[in-house]
Structures are given as structure tokens and as C-alpha cells.
Amino acid sequence: xxxxxxxxxxxxxxxxxxxxxxxxxxxxxxxxxxxxxxxxxxxxxxxxxxxxxxxxxxxxxxxxxxxxxxxxxxxxxxxxxxxxxxxxxxxxxxxxxxxxxxxxxxxxxxxxxxxxxxxxxxxxxxxxxxxxxxxxxxxxxxxxxxxxxxxxxxxxxxxxxxxxxxxxxxxxxxxxxxxxxxxxxxxxxxxxxxxxxxxxxxxxxxxxxxxxxxxxxxxxxxxxxxxxxxxxxxxxxxxxxxxxxxxxxxxxxxxxxxxxxxxxxxxxxxxxxxxxxxxxxxxxxxxxxx
Numbered sequence: 001x002x003x004x005x006x007x008x009x010x011x012x013x014x015x016x017x018x019x020x021x022x023x024x025x026x027x028x029x030x031x032x033x034x035x036x037x038x039x040x041x042x043x044x045x046x047x048x049x050x051x052x053x054x055x056x057x058x059x060x061x062x063x064x065x066x067x068x069x070x071x072x073x074x075x076x077x078x079x080x081x082x083x084x085x086x087x088x089x090x091x092x093x094x095x096x097x098x099x100x101x102x103x104x105x106x107x108x109x110x111x112x113x114x115x116x117x118x119x120x121x122x123x124x125x126x127x128x129x130x131x132x133x134x135x136x137x138x139x140x141x142x143x144x145x146x147x148x149x150x151x152x153x154x155x156x157x158x159x160x161x162x163x164x165x166x167x168x169x170x171x172x173x174x175x176x177x178x179x180x181x182x183x184x185x186x187x188x189x190x191x192x193x194x195x196x197x198x199x200x201x202x203x204x205x206x207x208x209x210x211x212x213x214x215x216x217x218x219x220x221x222x223x224x225x226x227x228x229x230x231x232x233x234x235x236x237x238x239x240x241x242x243x244x245x246x247x248x249x250x251x252x253x254x255x256x257x258x259x260x261x262x263x264x265x266x267x268x269x270x271x272x273x274x275x276x277x278x279x280x281x282x283x284x285x286x287x288x289x290x
Contacts, residue, residue, distance in 0.1 A: 014086045016102045017142050024149075029141040030101040030110040030175075031152035032118060033160050034134030036125075037167050037251065039095035062128040066121050067092060070099065087113055089143040097134075098153070100143035107138060108182050115197035115208055118169055122210040127230055131167035131238075131255070135159025136208070138174040166254035168207040171198065176206050199261075211262045215269075223269050232276055235259060239280045253281035 017027060036042070036059075046055035070090055087110070088101040101110040114136065122132045137159065139152030152174075159172040171179065179198065183189040199209045211231070214224045238252040256276045263270035 015089045015144055016085050016087065017089050017100065017144055024142050024144070024147065026140040026142050026150050027100075027102040028107075028139070029103055029143075029150070029152055030107055030114050030136065030138055031141045031143075031150075031156055032097075032099050032114060032134055032136040032169065033153065033156040034097045034118075034122075034132050034169060035160065036095040037131040037133050038248065041248075058128070059130070062125060062130060063092070066124055067097075069124070070097075070117055070121055091143055091145065091148055098143060098148050098156075100141045100148075100152070103138070106181070107178050108185075111179065111182065111197075112193060115194075116213075119197070119208055119210040119213045122169060122208065123213050123227075123231070126167075126210075126234060126255075127227060129234060131251070132169065133160060133164045133167050134169040135164055135172050136169060136175050137172040138178045163205055166251050168201070168205075168254070168258075169210075171206040171208075179206070209262075211259070215266070223266075225274075228270075228274060232259060232274065236276055236280060239276075250283075253283065256281040 135156045137155040141150035141152035242249040
């Protein structure tokens with residue numbers, strides 16, 4: 001009998017969009033679509049350098065590690081835990097990753113989960129040299145291993161294609177509207193967790209503040225300086241690598257500006273040693289003859 005029970009349990013889907021004996025059904029969701037910046041160019045450059053196999057293995061390894069984190073596999077401490085429904089569903093294909101969190105109440109807890117997981121995923125990808133761009137929306141969605149569907153997908157796709165532009169995960173209008181509703185729950189909005197999770201860019205776009213994950217143990221041990229320094233070095237190298245390609249260079253210049261803003265935002269921890277030299281990404285014109 002116990003063996004039969006285990007077999008039946010193993011067939012139960014953990015996907016929260018799967019409802020037993022019910023056809024696929026749209027659910028109000030927090031939804032994100034992400035892709036890897038410069039994916040096609042990455043393949044082309046590795047081919048020219050004769051390093052496609054090396055690039056494939058590196059990318060596969062980092063995406064596997066990132067997906068394991070997003071799926072929370074390291075949190076499954078027992079077989080009982082693994083049989084419960086997940087909070088979200090994830091689907092990855094080529095350089096795209098989509099995740100849907102079905103909303104149970106007002107989306108505040110789903111936002112908390114999404115912001116934390118996406119920030120950590122984005123930061124870890126950058127530390128391996130892969131920059132992520134995407135958009136997060138709130139709307140009707142369905143996600144499983146066969147189909148991704150719904151208005152949330154349409155809005156996130158448009159946000160990623162038209163608004164994200166730089167290596168940032170932006171909040172679409174539906175997500176911003178929902179976040180503003182959450183801020184009203186707090187007598188002092190500055191105490192709301194969204195204030196650290198999300199920043200507003202110079203073009204008005206709200207985006208996930210992925211660098212904040214280095215302060216996850218702020219009270220116990222302060223910032224993870226080694227990872228932050230690695231982030232600085234990777235961005236500096238990208239700026240040097242793409243100096244002759246302004247279309248791509250400008251995206252890493254954005255990351256450099258964000259990095260330095262984060263230093264200013266937490267100046268009690270960071271000084272000029274941690275900042276990226278502005279001369280590496282200054283966008284001001286200059287005379288052709290000094």
C-alpha cells in the first residue's frame with residue numbers, strides 16, 4: 001500500500017496552473033519574461049573564435065544553476081515538501097525564460113517572491129558574464145511545459161521588446177499600478193519592501209534593483225563585497241570590449257551608472273574604491289583636438 005501511494009503521489013503535478021480534472025485555465029498572475037542580452041551575437045562570436053562548445057557548456061551550466069534557484073530545488077528538504085504545489089510555474093526555451101506566479105490575494109506576496117528570486121537570478125547571471133533583460137506584468141496567464149498564454153504574456157513581451165532596452169527587468173504599467181496599490185498599505189511608504197526591491201530609472205521605467213541582493217545579510221555581516229567587486233570588474237570589461245560598438249556599449253554604460261548609483265544609495269558601505277570610473281562610460285561630447 002505505501003508503495004502504491006508513492007507512485008500515485010509522484011504523478012501529481014506541482015505546477016500551480018494544473019488543477020486536477022480541469023482543462024487549462026487562465027489565472028490572474030504575476031508574470032515575467034526574460035531573455036539574455038546579445039544571445040545571437042554570443043553564438044556568432046563563439047563560432048568565429050572556435051569556442052561554440054565551450055560557450056554552450058558555460059551557458060548551460062549557469063542556466064541550470066539559475067533555474068534550480070528559481071525553482072527552489074535547494075529548499076526541498078523532504079519528499080513531503082516536493083509533493084506540494086509550487087508557488088509558480090517556469091518555462092525556459094532558447095534564451096527566453098518565463099515565470100508565472102498565480103495570485104492568491106492582492107499579489108503582494110507574489111511580488112515579494114518574484115522580486116527576490118529575479119534579483120538573485122539576474123545578479124548570478126551577471127557574475128557569470130550574462131546580462132538579462134525582461135519585463136514583469138500582472139494579468140491573466142497560463143504556464144506549463146506545453147503552453148504559455150494570456151494577456152500578461154502579451155504585455156510582458158511588449159515591455160521587454162519596447163521598454164526594457166537595457167539589461168534591466170522593468171515593471172510594465174499593470175505591475176507599477178499594483179505596486180503603487182501595495183505602497184498605500186503603509187503609513188510611511190518608505191518602509192515598504194518595494195522601496196528597496198524596485199528603483200525608478202531616469203526614463204521613468206521602474207526596474208528590479210538586483211544589486212540589493214548583496215545586502216541580504218546586511219545586519220549580520222554587511223555587503224558581499226567580493227561579489228560586488230566582481231560585478232564592477234565584469235562591467236568594466238564589457239565597456240572596454242564594446243567600446244567600438246556604441247549600440248551595445250550603451251547598454252553596459254547603463255549598468256555602470258546603475259552600479260555607481262547603488263554605491264551612492266548605500267554610501268555607508270561603499271566609496272570610490274567600489275565605484276566604476278565615470279571616464280569609462282561618460283557620454284558627454286568633447287573637442288576633437290584638446
